[in-house]
Amino acid sequence: MEEATQLMIAAIKAQTSQSPLRTFAIAYIHDLEDIASKSAEEVERQQLCISYVDELETIPAKAYIRLLDFCMVKKTPRPYTFCHGSNISQQQSSVQTPLPGARATRNASPPLDDLPGADIIIRTSDMVEFRVHRVILNMGAPGLLRISPTPYQHSPDSSDNGIPSSNALPLLQLAEKCETISTLLRMCYPCDSPILLSNFDALYTAAKKYSMQMVMDRLRHELINLLKGCDDSEPYYLLACRHSFKDIVYKSAKAFSERDLGVWIAVERKPKSIWRQSFDAVPASAVFRLLQFHRKTKAEALALTSKWVPKPHRFGNVFDPTTTFDAVANACQLPAYRPSRYPCWLSLFMSKVRPVLEEKPRGSSIRDKVMDILLDLQGELLNAQSKQICTMCRRSITTEQLKRMVRDFADKVDEVANKVNLPSAIASSMVIESHK
Numbered sequence: 381m382e383e384a385t386q387l388m389i390a391a392i393k394a395q396t397s398q399s400p401l402r403t404f405a406i407a408y409i410h411d412l413e414d415i416a417s418k419s420a421e422e423v424e425r426q427q428l429c430i431s432y433v434d435e436l437e438t439i440p441a442k443a444y445i446r447l448l449d450f451c452m453v454k455k456t457p458r459p460y461t462f463c464h465g466s467n468i469s470q471q472q473s474s475v476q477t478p479l480p481g482a483r484a485t486r487n488a489s490p491p492l493d494d495l496p497g498a499d500i501i502i503r504t505s506d507m508v509e510f511r512v513h514r515v516i517l518n519m520g521a522p523g524l525l526r527i528s529p530t531p532y533q534h535s536p537d538s539s540d541n542g543i544p545s546s547n548a549l550p551l552l553q554l555a556e557k558c559e560t561i562s563t564l565l566r567m568c569y570p571c572d573s574p575i576l577l578s579n580f581d582a583l584y585t586a587a588k589k590y591s592m593q594m595v596m597d598r599l600r601h602e603l604i605n606l607l608k609g610c611d612d613s614e615p616y617y618l619l620a621c622r623h624s625f626k627d628i629v630y631k632s633a634k635a636f637s638e639r640d641l642g643v644w645i646a647v648e649r650k651p652k653s654i655w656r657q658s659f660d661a662v663p664a665s666a667v668f669r670l671l672q673f674h675r676k677t678k679a680e681a682l683a684l685t686s687k688w689v690p691k692p693h694r695f696g697n698v699f700d701p702t703t704t705f706d707a708v709a710n711a712c713q714l715p716a717y718r719p720s721r722y723p724c725w726l727s728l729f730m731s732k733v734r735p736v737l738e739e740k741p742r743g744s745s746i747r748d749k750v751m752d753i754l755l756d757l758q759g760e761l762l763n764a765q766s767k768q769i770c771t772m773c774r775r776s777i778t779t780e781q782l783k784r785m786v787r788d789f790a791d792k793v794d795e796v797a798n799k800v801n802l803p804s805a806i807a808s809s810m811v812i813e814s815h816k
């Protein structure tokens with residue numbers, strides 16, 4: 381066995397330079413600090429921290445954020461540790477185990493306390509007992525029936541309230557709390573069972589554990605309904621990433637990342653700034669996807685600064701409808717802009733806009749700064765000494781035209797930003813780390 385482990389470690393080590401990100405993830409999962417550190421150095425050297433490997437679905441976001449911090453921040457203190465004996469399976473063990481020592485049992489609230497013909501008892505970690513039917517469990521929660529029952533033992537001080545002795549019935553002791561099991565069982569019976577977002581993770585985790593397929597489908601459906609009209613889509617994004625709900629990942633991520641845009645933009649300078657407690661329960665891919673989303677949005681918005689030209693008709697003014705943008709562009713006297721559809725002042729405008737989009741690639745950031753941008757531009761237009769603006773352009777451009785153009789440009793930025801798609805939630809179709 382020892383030998384097999386050594387062979388496995390050697391095999392992982394051998395992959396360090398070929399696929400460092402994958403090796404990092406595997407080393408992290410198996411708590412192999414030295415391999416994780418070496419792989420991280422390779423990831424940094426090959427600049428692969430924002431590329432994708434399937435293993436990003438299996439390591440926790442916090443491990444990935446440490447890797448980003450290591451690769452992106454120049455002065456991170458070395459040596460840098462990654463593993464600390466933690467792995468994702470420990471992250472996910474959120475279920476409660478029953479407390480030792482006999483505590484008084486309580487009956488579940490009606491009707492699950494004593495259904496007619498009940499032939500099995502389910503006891504939760506907080507000692508609440510449900511008397512239910514095997515046949516229903518067999519249909520709705522077959523996984524529960526795979527648990528070996530223990531003989532029912534009457535707790536000495538439990539309050540039975542006239543319910544007949546259940547000594548003969550088999551008992552299933554569960555690790556989940558009453559709040560979770562009650563909702564799940566009610567979903568198997570024709571009972572009313574409100575689903576709270578705060579308890580969704582526990583519900584879905586337990587439903588999956590007990591093979592409750594119909595309940596899982598309904599929970600997913602409920603989550604989509606809750607997402608509609610919510611103000612804060614962050615918890616939905618994290619839940620969707622945690623449980624691989626692809627459609628909800630798409631719907632929630634855009635809204636979530638839009639709200640926290642500043643944080644995500646700053647991430648390349650300060651990766652740790654995105655860390656929050658709720659990321660402990662999601663895979664690294666949840667962070668990767670948001671990062672990738674912002675990179676793409678920024679790239680699309682910045683690309684506009686070298687290819688966008690105003691619509692010709694928007695430049696016609698009320699006094700002279702023949703003054704289109706094409707006419708304006710053709711009038712530019714600086715040789716560098718002839719022949720091109722770019723007059724000199726448009727290049728100047730784009731150079732003012734670029735840093736704004738670097739910070740926040742959205743139309744709103746242009747609209748917010750419209751006065752600063754225009755004042756800056758007009759300063760140059762009015763400055764007779766400026767070598768960047770030709771005499772013809774200086775004479776022909778009006779403030780009204782510029783304002784109109786800035787509005788159009790901001791709309792265009794939003795249009796391209798809205799078209800950016802989030803990288804897929806499920807592995808294969810992604811930007812895969814290159815294998816050399």
Ligand SMILES: [Zn+2]
Pocket residue numbers: 711712713714723724725769770771772773774
């Ligand atoms: Zn010009």
